[in-house]
Amino acid sequence: MRPKEIVIILRKDGYFHYKGRKIKAVRPGNGYGVLVALEPSPIDKDFEAYVWFPSVEELSQIMRALDSSDELTYKLLGRGWDGKRPFRKLHEFM
Numbered sequence: 001m002r003p004k005e006i007v008i009i010l011r012k013d014g015y016f017h018y019k020g021r022k023i024k025a026v027r028p029g030n031g032y033g034v035l036v037a038l039e040p041s042p043i044d045k046d047f048e049a050y051v052w053f054p055s056v057e058e059l060s061q062i063m064r065a066l067d068s069s070d071e072l073t074y075k076l077l078g079r080g081w082d083g084k085r086p087f088r089k090l091h092e093f094m
Contacts (some may be wrong), residue, residue: 001038001052031073
């Protein structure tokens with residue numbers, strides 16, 4: 001597998017909004033996330049599985065997109081959140 005695109009995607013009112021389409025989300029809630037769309041590569045046949053050997057640049061792109069989606073979600077919600085990737089601003093603790 002190789003990344004076809006890495007995009008920040010909106011989840012609102014129980015749907016992801018992607019290229020003019022609304023796709024039902026598994027979890028409720030509003031926010032932004034990072035979509036990494038993958039496409040098959042010839043090595044998948046060799047391994048008889050879908051495999052991805054990420055490059056440092058691809059991982060860096062994903063991390064930048066995650067940081068941006070956190071900021072956008074914060075602006076959308078007007079607050080931070082807890083969870084697997086918690087996000088809070090310093091002034092929330094003061």
